[in-house]
Amino acid sequence: MGIKKITTPLADDTVLSLKTGDEVLISGVIYTARDQAHFRLVKLIEENKPLPFDIRGQVIYYVGPTPEKPGEVIGSAGPTTSYRMDKYAPILMKLGLKGMIGKGKRSNEVKEAIQKYKAVYFGAIGGAGALISKSIKSSKVIAYEDLLSEAIRELIVEDFPAIVVNDVYGGDLYEEGRKRYENKYAVND
Amino acid sequence: MRFITSEEISNAVKNLIINSSVSLPEDTYKGLKQAFEKEISESGKTVLRQILLNAEIAETENKPLCQDTGLAVFFVEIGMNVAVRDKNLTDAINEGTRRGYSEGFLRKSTCDPLTRKNIGDNTPAIIHYEFTNGDKLRIMYAAKGGGSENMSGIKMMRPSDGKDGIMDFVVQIMQAAGPNPCPPNIIGVGIGGNFERSAILAKKSLFRKLGERNSDHELDEMEKIILERINNIGTGPMGFGGICTALGVHIIKEPCHIASLPVAVNIECHSHRHAEITI
Numbered sequence: 001m002g003i004k005k006i007t008t009p010l011a012d013d014t015v016l017s018l019k020t021g022d023e024v025l026i027s028g029v030i031y032t033a034r035d036q037a038h039f040r041l042v043k044l045i046e047e048n049k050p051l052p053f054d055i056r057g058q059v060i061y062y063v064g065p066t067p068e069k070p071g072e073v074i075g076s077a078g079p080t081t082s083y084r085m086d087k088y089a090p091i092l093m094k095l096g097l098k099g100m101i102g103k104g105k106r107s108n109e110v111k112e113a114i115q116k117y118k119a120v121y122f123g124a125i126g127g128a129g130a131l132i133s134k135s136i137k138s139s140k141v142i143a144y145e146d147l148l149s150e151a152i153r154e155l156i157v158e159d160f161p162a163i164v165v166n167d168v169y170g171g172d173l174y175e176e177g178r179k180r181y182e183n184k185y186a187v188n189d
Numbered sequence: 190m191r192f193i194t195s196e197e198i199s200n201a202v203k204n205l206i207i208n209s210s211v212s213l214p215e216d217t218y219k220g221l222k223q224a225f226e227k228e229i230s231e232s233g234k235t236v237l238r239q240i241l242l243n244a245e246i247a248e249t250e251n252k253p254l255c256q257d258t259g260l261a262v263f264f265v266e267i268g269m270n271v272a273v274r275d276k277n278l279t280d281a282i283n284e285g286t287r288r289g290y291s292e293g294f295l296r297k298s299t300c301d302p303l304t305r306k307n308i309g310d311n312t313p314a315i316i317h318y319e320f321t322n323g324d325k326l327r328i329m330y331a332a333k334g335g336g337s338e339n340m341s342g343i344k345m346m347r348p349s350d351g352k353d354g355i356m357d358f359v360v361q362i363m364q365a366a367g368p369n370p371c372p373p374n375i376i377g378v379g380i381g382g383n384f385e386r387s388a389i390l391a392k393k394s395l396f397r398k399l400g401e402r403n404s405d406h407e408l409d410e411m412e413k414i415i416l417e418r419i420n421n422i423g424t425g426p427m428g429f430g431g432i433c434t435a436l437g438v439h440i441i442k443e444p445c446h447i448a449s450l451p452v453a454v455n456i457e458c459h460s461h462r463h464a465e466i467t468i
Binding site for chain 2: 081148177
């Protein structure tokens, strides 16, 4: 199985072609948002106000990077745990969000919304923030600068490494992977 | 009485914080390398390879290993014949924390728990003090990330639950945690004390060097059994499936009330950043 190269914004065809366990390299624009940014985005939606960016077809990366040093594009920038955004994710998918990048399990509601709205959840490697930052070519804060690391950034990424965790077909890499290696550990020391 | 200036302490703290944010300690690196050799899952091996590569990049490019540069946690041993000048010890450590996170370009992750407004300088640090003999000050530091901390747990068990009950509880916590705490993890377990003490013991156990055996034979045996059971869950590196879910299990016990059996489980992520200095 080769590594799939995909570009953002994600077209429906691309989303449909992705299967749980696929390794991907993502290129194009992605947006950062984590806890507080999601809280504000959903508040805007509830108040029928426009979002700071057109969410249709887009990918949100759950990350709060370290501050960049002078001359750096971005600091360390690995994924944060996704379940904290579970409450908000279906609302954003309903509006056209097509991809999420994070780490860790999603709720049943999120998995159902992924199937219903044809979206995809990618896992990135937590704790590999220095490595991942190398695939980020530009970074610009576009909203909520007061949130510091939690501000919304528009990133341009090139070959951002991730793996498909939840696909439109109901697949879940965490469940499948765990079952495959259950009771396979043998003590040999 | 020997005196140390608060400035000397603040500077030492700053350096501990900055250095450990980019440089993975030897014991952690070794543990991850062994896991890489042991892992049988392809995706697990890929993840571990990237984690090791990340450590090399962080070190050579002076870039934080992880964007979650943690809350600053300290265990401080104060010799009875040493005193601090100018500022009190807590203020000196917080000043060092402020400088470390600012000058090191590290992420500030402390916020008000209700308004969620960022404090802006990653203070206050979480500091635990103990008193010892002598005239030295030993400062042990760990950058503790939120993802693994969130999956930790505490339970006031019944004395009748015994060793088996304790081991079941630790395994259950790791089953529920799954991929969330960035496995492979180090699992700190505090048994005894009381409600808050068991949690502090669990945290303190994480400071034992990875790969170092427990000097208590009974606890050593329990650690081995729990490690085997956790690695049989199948979670694997970053949860993609595999046999390396835990790098180590560390247990500390202390006496408790005759009615109680407090057990705390503190999960640590694979980016196990810790360092210490004795002044």
